[in-house]
Amino acid sequence: MNAINKDNTEEKILKAARTIFVRKGMDGARMQEIADEAGINKALLHYYFRSKQKLFEAIFVNLIGKIFPNITSVLLSEKPIEEKIGMFVDTYIDMLLQNPYLPAFMLKEINRDSDFFENTIKHKKIELRSIFKMLESEMEAGKIRKMNPRDIIANLLSMCIFPFAAKPMLKRILFGDNHQQYDEYLAQRKSSVKEFVLHSIMVPQN
Structure with a gap:
């Protein structure tokens, strides 16, 4: 062959x-x-x-690479924190729009074998500790509110993922099962997520 x-x-x-x-x-x-x-x-x-x-x-390893796209490179870049948050949301939701099946599949398999998921994350070398330290540095510099950095990451991920993972339920509840309206809603999520997250964490600068 x-x-x-x-x-x-x-x-x-x-x-x-x-x-x-x-x-x-x-x-x-x-x-x-x-x-x-x-x-x-x-x-x-x-x-x-x-x-x-x-x-x-x-x-699974290949899909993990898709569902955590460039987390480290985006959030550990030298750009201002508001730009990093914006880039993360844009990249993440674009990936989910291209692969809408991923969240439900991943959640099911993570619950089935959480140890395998944890080992896969370690293999991918996603530098969460470095990301937490970066966020803590932004807090000490007075750029974002002091809070648990894990909450920031959890909020970012959940706000991006949930509308895709819960699509059958939300589409029916919010849009009466109208596919087109829900797809339009997903397409504009980037703006609303960025606005919501930045409003909740940024410290107003004089």
């Missing part, structure tokens, strides 16, 4: 596996379903990935 065909086959497998895992979760997915989705036989699937766990780990 030449390198090009091998790459194409592995890409097809990963794409098919993501579809099945997102639809059915780790517990509900079957290797035969993934092979069928990829258009290959089960033996070839096992040649590339010896077990469902190994295949799931490859998918």
Whole structure:
């Protein structure tokens, strides 16, 4: 098997596996379903990935990279704190608009195996301690209100993620199940989240 065909086959497998895992979760997915989705036989699937766990780990690690896009590089940049918050929200919500299935899938699998999620985060080297220290420095400089820096990160993440994770419920409650209106609402979330977060944390400057 030449390198090009091998790459194409592995890409097809990963794409098919993501579809099945997102639809059915780790517990509900079957290797035969993934092979069928990829258009290959089960033996070839096992040649590339010896077990469902190994295949799931490859998918999950890749998706973690999507759902935590450039957190460290954005929040630890030299830009003013209000610009960093704005860049984070823009980047994060753009990613969610492109991958709206991610939040519900991630929440389900995190609850299923929190230890695996924690180890994956460590592997990705997301520098949360450095981010907390940066926020504390901004507080000491009088630029943002003194508060638990974990609350700032939790508020940012939850305000970005929740409308996507709870889409079926919120769409019905807020917009009478109107798909177009809800999609328009999601598209304008960036502005409202930035305004809300910055208003809640910034110290007015004279």
